[in-house]
Amino acid sequence: MKNDNNMKIFVLDEEIYSKEAIALAAYVYADKAEIEYKRKKGKIEIKFESDESSDESIADDFVNEILNQQCRIDLTKKNSRVSTIIVTKALLSAAGEHTVRG
Amino acid sequence: MPVKEKKVKNKTKAVSAYGAVADSRWRKVSGKYLLINDFGNFEYLKSPDFDKWLKSKLPKKSKVFESLAEKGFIRTHMDFDKLTEKWRSANSYLFAGTGLHIFVMTLRCNHTCVYCQSSAIDSSKKNTDMSYRTAKASVDFAFKSPNPTITIEFQGGEPLLNWDVLKKTVTYARSVEKKTKKNLIIALVSNFSLMTEKKAKFLLENEVSICTSLDGPKNIHDKNRTYGKMSSYAVTVKWLKYFKREHDRQKNENYRIFKPSALLTVSKRSLAFGEKIVNEYVARGLEDIFIRPLAPLGYAKKYWDSIGYSADDFISFYRKTLHHIVKLNAKKVIREKMAMMILDKVLNAHDPGYLDMRCPCGASIGQIAYNHNGDLYTCDEGRMVGWSGDEIFKAGNVFKDSYSSLMSSPVTKGCVLSSNLEQQPLCFRCAYKPYCGVCPVYNYEVQQNLWGNMPSNDRCKLFMGIFDTIFELLAKPKEAAILRKWVQK
Amino acid sequence: MKHSKDEILLKSDLRKYSLDDIRYAAYSVTDEAHVELKKSNLKTIEISFKRKGKVSLKNTVKRFTDELKNEKIRADIFKNNAELREHLILKALSSEEKPQPQTDDAGLTPEQEKELDELISQVEEEIKKESSGRKNADPLGINQTWEEKNAGKRKKSKK
Numbered sequence: 001m002k003n004d005n006n007m008k009i010f011v012l013d014e015e016i017y018s019k020e021a022i023a024l025a026a027y028v029y030a031d032k033a034e035i036e037y038k039r040k041k042g043k044i045e046i047k048f049e050s051d052e053s054s055d056e057s058i059a060d061d062f063v064n065e066i067l068n069q070q071c072r073i074d075l076t077k078k079n080s081r082v083s084t085i086i087v088t089k090a091l092l093s094a095a096g097e098h099t100v101r102g
Numbered sequence: 103m104p105v106k107e108k109k110v111k112n113k114t115k116a117v118s119a120y121g122a123v124a125d126s127r128w129r130k131v132s133g134k135y136l137l138i139n140d141f142g143n144f145e146y147l148k149s150p151d152f153d154k155w156l157k158s159k160l161p162k163k164s165k166v167f168e169s170l171a172e173k174g175f176i177r178t179h180m181d182f183d184k185l186t187e188k189w190r191s192a193n194s195y196l197f198a199g200t201g202l203h204i205f206v207m208t209l210r211c212n213h214t215c216v217y218c219q220s221s222a223i224d225s226s227k228k229n230t231d232m233s234y235r236t237a238k239a240s241v242d243f244a245f246k247s248p249n250p251t252i253t254i255e256f257q258g259g260e261p262l263l264n265w266d267v268l269k270k271t272v273t274y275a276r277s278v279e280k281k282t283k284k285n286l287i288i289a290l291v292s293n294f295s296l297m298t299e300k301k302a303k304f305l306l307e308n309e310v311s312i313c314t315s316l317d318g319p320k321n322i323h324d325k326n327r328t329y330g331k332m333s334s335y336a337v338t339v340k341w342l343k344y345f346k347r348e349h350d351r352q353k354n355e356n357y358r359i360f361k362p363s364a365l366l367t368v369s370k371r372s373l374a375f376g377e378k379i380v381n382e383y384v385a386r387g388l389e390d391i392f393i394r395p396l397a398p399l400g401y402a403k404k405y406w407d408s409i410g411y412s413a414d415d416f417i418s419f420y421r422k423t424l425h426h427i428v429k430l431n432a433k434k435v436i437r438e439k440m441a442m443m444i445l446d447k448v449l450n451a452h453d454p455g456y457l458d459m460r461c462p463c464g465a466s467i468g469q470i471a472y473n474h475n476g477d478l479y480t481c482d483e484g485r486m487v488g489w490s491g492d493e494i495f496k497a498g499n500v501f502k503d504s505y506s507s508l509m510s511s512p513v514t515k516g517c518v519l520s521s522n523l524e525q526q527p528l529c530f531r532c533a534y535k536p537y538c539g540v541c542p543v544y545n546y547e548v549q550q551n552l553w554g555n556m557p558s559n560d561r562c563k564l565f566m567g568i569f570d571t572i573f574e575l576l577a578k579p580k581e582a583a584i585l586r587k588w589v590q591k
Numbered sequence: 592m593k594h595s596k597d598e599i600l601l602k603s604d605l606r607k608y609s610l611d612d613i614r615y616a617a618y619s620v621t622d623e624a625h626v627e628l629k630k631s632n633l634k635t636i637e638i639s640f641k642r643k644g645k646v647s648l649k650n651t652v653k654r655f656t657d658e659l660k661n662e663k664i665r666a667d668i669f670k671n672n673a674e675l676r677e678h679l680i681l682k683a684l685s686s687e688e689k690p691q692p693q694t695d696d697a698g699l700t701p702e703q704e705k706e707l708d709e710l711i712s713q714v715e716e717e718i719k720k721e722s723s724g725r726k727n728a729d730p731l732g733i734n735q736t737w738e739e740k741n742a743g744k745r746k747k748s749k750k
Binding site: 119120121123124125126127140156177182185186187189190193196501502503504506507527528531555557558 | 615618619620621622662664665667668669671672675676679680682683684734735736738739
């Protein structure tokens with residue numbers, strides 16, 4: 001990780017951390033940091049600038065958050081059908097669209 | 103109905119190393135493997151049996167195998183009808199509409215509790231009282247829910263500060279109940295400081311359940327719940343006695359009088375006094391104590407450093423206090439409500455209606471918080487976030503929105519999606535998944551997004567500690583027998 | 592495995608554990624460590640653990656390796672049961688309520704039967720009235736807002 005006052009530049013493997021995961025994590029950190037990312041030869045280069053702290057921990061927290069989002073994406077690939085069925089049922093029942101058990 | 107293994111042409115399909123194992127999750131509790139499946143069935147296994155189960159090497163005539171087969175842990179021996187019926191029973195809330203409707207009658211309060219999560223304001227500010235027009239519209243809205251049972255819970259601030267409107271609303275709600283032929287439950291959560299016999303009589307005659315806060319003996323309660331120069335404890339205890347007496351001596355009334363109940367909010371100050379607090383409840387003749395952890399929401403978030411505590415601290419308090427409660431049961435029945443709700447799920451596959459602990463959570467689809475001005479929130483916690491200026495959990499308004507538009511609002515959908523444990527990486531693998539739930543409001547307030555991040559989520563850690571405590575007790579026959587009695591049907 | 596007090600580097604073989612398994616196991620210890628994964632070569636993932644606070648990084652890495660073994664087993668079991676699980680949950684969500692079994696004393700007295708018949712015809716009458724001449728009836732009024740319902744009603748003047 002390169003450091004330049006509050007700006008950090010780091011590179012992640014796109015095979016391990018998808019662009020989608022990085023985008024979701026960047027959204028979570030939108031209030032805490034300015035984040036830019038771009039593809040660079042099979043890697044993703046991330047520029048992370050935060051006023052909150054000059055030490056590395058907030059950028060490291062951000063990488064943990066990318067992993068959080070990535071694991072959610074991994075799970076969605078395996079389990080989206082059951083997940084969707086349950087949520088759909090819950091919302092439809094609440095809206096009275098199906099017969100309700102007493 | 104046994105599941106047949108597939109054969110492809112003349113060669114058996116390569117099966118996994120765990121071919122006969124049904125989908126299950128596990129965790130180490132009290133030195134054993136605690137196995138739990140989607141249907142809520144559980145089994146404790148010693149390490150050698152766990153290994154044998156994984157490798158499908160348990161002798162088929164062994165008690166362990168038979169028990170695991172009966173509970174749906176052996177893929178080739180699953181009773182589909184029985185298991186799906188159990189899943190359906192445990193998740194019955196998926197088939198119902200909003201049951202709990204929280205009416206915030208006023209934001210005013212005459213107490214200044216150290217942890218006030220309702221973010222109450224000074225009792226002179228009447229512009230935060232719910233008008234009768236709003237209350238009436240809220241009753242009408244609540245009855246639009248397809249749920250055959252509607253619960254209206256009056257809260258605040260201190261709801262008795264808006265007594266005239268509260269009284270009229272109770273009368274109106276009972277009339278709507280008769281018209282719609284639904285079942286209406288009314289509850290009042292009050293600090294009792296403004297209770298009178300006349301008010302009490304009206305409430306009892308209209309079958310209003312009475313609930314208050316009792317944080318323990320006088321020195322603990324009054325330090326947590328300041329009531330000017332007076333003793334909040336004295337007034338609480340006085341009216342608890344009154345309502346208990348009315349309940350105990352009721353006979354042949356045209357209405358039912360329910361036992362009064364009390365809630366404990368655990369603050370930092372409470373942590374050293376678990377046993378004393380429980381003893382106070384027993385002394386007051388209360389049979390249930392609800393040990394509620396404090397969450398860093400609303401007012402409590404601002405003062406968390408002075409009133410809050412870590413998940414580890416709460417778990418230690420809960421474990422010690424629950425053990426004390428179980429010991430006391432040898433002489434006198436006193437039950438812990440959080441444990442009861444969990445046990446109801448675990449032992450009876452019954453949904454106890456605890457909206458914080460279900461998948462998806464009860465945001466809008468299980469409960470609605472009606473603010474004094476008619477604004478509708480996903481839950482009371484969401485309303486507290488709104489009070490601090492962030493309206494992310496405001497789902498609509500009782501005058502401007504229909505019930506169906508509330509259920510399909512982006513706010514409702516966002517909370518439902520983000521509290522779906524099937525999409526939470528840690529929860530999906532957690533042994534306690536069939537019984538648990540996440541809170542998007544907590545996640546948002548503490549971790550800045552609705553989904554949260556469970557490995558570092560203190561609420562997750564806290565709930566896991568509660569589950570561990572209960573399952574540790576369930577592994578011991580004497581203690582298990584006491585816990586089972588608590589939820590015997 | 593390289594290590595110092597504040598950082599441990601570990602290598603994980605992709606021939607033994609899938610990337611999903613490694614990612615999840617790494618994720619599971621993010622309460623105690625900042626974790627970063629890098630592809631070392633085609634078959635190896637390098638995982639860096641940097642400790643948060645005063646935890647023992649060795650214990651964190653042990654948690655990771657235990658969780659990795661568990662995750663491999665869980666993933667296998669899940670894959671094996673995914674279809675069946677989906678079928679059972681669908682079955683649970685779509686099955687009709689089973690009628691309660693009759694008990695010996697469940698029969699109604701003639702008076703109770705008469706009362707029930709009267710109640711049924713009352714309800715049928717009400718349903719007929721509500722749905723007569725109205726298409727797309729909304730008996731619960733759930734599609735109507737308060738404002739729509741009360742439009743045109745004169746407000747009472749406040750004194």
